[in-house]
Amino acid sequence: MNRAVVFAGRIALVILPLVAGLAFVAQSASMRSAPAQTDRGEAVTAARVLVMEPQSYTPLLMASGTVTPARTWRAISQVSAEIAWIHPDLRAGHLIDMGTEILRMDTTDYELGLARAQAGIAGAQAQLAELETRKTSLEANLAIASRGLALAETELARRRELQGRDAASQSAVDQTEAAVLERRAQVQEIENALAMLPVQRRTQQAEQAIAEAQLAEARRNLDHTVISMPFDGRIASVGAEQGQFAGAGQELVLADDIARVEIAVPVSPDQMRGLIGEDIDITEAFTLSASDIDALPRSIGLTAEVRLNIASLQASWPARVDRLSFALDPQTRMASIVVSVDDPIRQAELNKRPPLISGMFVDVLITGPVQPDRYIVPREALGRGTDGNWGLYVLDEDDRLRHRVVQTEGFAGNAAVISAGLESGEHVVVSALPIAIEGMIIVPLQDAVLAERMSAYAAGARP
Known part of the structure; x- marks a missing residue:
């Protein structure tokens, strides 16, 4: 009996582990033949977004320049x-x-010149007066000589008539004829003298004109x-x-x-466009008159303020945009806006505002006309494509990522103004995505702090 029990126990010790091992193998095989199915799903990325709402944008330009006198x-x-x-x-x-x-x-030399010119005028006037007197005398002498010639010619005619009747000798006729010739010579001499008077008068008048010019020059020199x-x-x-x-x-x-000073600040064409806005066609300025071009900054609505920061002193002056420069500097490729400040020295206040004098380096804040229906986004949200166009990422109605080409109106600091390409209510992605795939799902996280900064920028603050 005992032997049978011991034998059976030994058999059990061998068979039971074998059965258990077969069962485990069978279970493992069953598990391999029917693996469990796991649904991993589509990748999702979280990103900060801004909800776009059109705003009235006040363009500002901060630049620096040196104060120079307007005149x-x-x-x-x-x-x-x-x-x-x-x-x-x-x-x-x-x-x-x-x-x-x-x-x-010292006026000594020029006073002497003045005296010489005055003497020259007096001498020319005396000569002219003498010519008038001589003219009167010659005219009187001419009348007398002409009368004597007429009498001599009458006497010569009478003597010749008497000679024809043998009542006068030839010598008497010759003597009378000689007297006629002498009278004619006298008349001719007086007539020649009278004919020279206009020439002499013009000469003296020219001398007087020269002396008067010398007098004017002497007086001008004295004034100088x-x-x-x-x-x-x-x-x-x-x-x-x-x-x-x-x-x-x-x-x-x-x-x-000291009545006015000017500050010329350099601006790029993009800054100029952002300040003026696309609603104003600056190319029309080239068809305007000079006075209209001069008034263009005021008609556009540009205003300015000059600021000075020296240690703890901060001062400002009201200014006006005086003119625009449409020419680009050949070296910097920059245009310029010239602002002016009236009475810069008389506006000085002790311990508050120093005199604004030539040579000071100041900041100039230029404000452009308010531009409606603009969208403000952080600059880092934009990227420029190979075609040169600016673009950003937006979310569609399914929160999927979409690339959008937009039209920018200008940059300042870390913000950009979008004038076209966005619609109200759209979500613009402002996070830097490690991988941006068109159509990928985005979990939008609205950035309220950044939205407030962009709204402040639109109102005139600058981030």
Whole structure:
């Protein structure tokens, strides 16, 4: 009995593990023959977006430039003379009122020239008066000589008649004929003298004209020996000293008009287009008159402000856009906008606003006309294709990525103005996508902070 039990147990120890192993193999084979099916789905990417709404956009341009006087006066010596007197305030940096005499030159030589010219005029006038007197005298002598000639000719005719009747000798006739010839010579001489009078008169008149021109020149030279300020100005430099001899053509004084200063700021054609807007056709300016072109900035509606930042001091001046330059600089390929500030020195305020003088480097803020129905997007959302067109990514109604070509109106800072290519309510992708595939699904995440920044930009702020 015991032996049978032990034998059966030994058989079980062999068979049971074998059966279990076969069962495990069978189960594994079953699992391999019928694998489980897993639905992995379509890839989805999250991205920040802006919801587009048309806005009224105020274009601004911030540029820098150097203050220059709107008008500069160079006092050039027009005579050669010694500097006799200089105004005590005639020094660089001083302000001098309009009409103030600032410099006088020695007048001795020009006063002598004035006296010579006056003497020349007096001499010519005396000669003309003498010619008139001589004319009267010659006319009287001519009348007498003509009368004597007539009497002599009558006597000669009577003597010849008597000679025909043998009542007069030949010698008497010859003597009378000689007297007639002498009378004729006298008359001819007087007539010749009278004929010369118009020529002599024209000569004296020319002499008088020369003397009068010399007199005018002498007076003009005397006027040029005194130099006065043509406007309220700031002395920029002085090129003469008292007692120094100044030659004609020498620069004596350089002064700046303080009534107005100008700042020319460079702008690119794209910046100009963004400031003016596409609603205004700038090419029409080339068909306008000169006065209309001059008034073009004001008719467009450009305004300006000049700003100065020096350490803790921040000052500003109201300015106006004076003119536009349609010519490009050959080196920088930039045009320019010229703004002006009136009374830049008189607007100075202690500890608030310094005098705006020539040479200062300032910022200029130019504001263009408000442009309706514009879309503002971050600049990094745009990309330029190989065809040169600007484009960005939008989402369709299924939140799938679509590329869109848009028309930009300008850039400033990190924002761009879109004038065409977008519609209200569209979602513009503003995230940098690692892989952008047309039609891929995007989970839109609206960026409220960025939307506020773009709205502020449209209203005039600059990011």
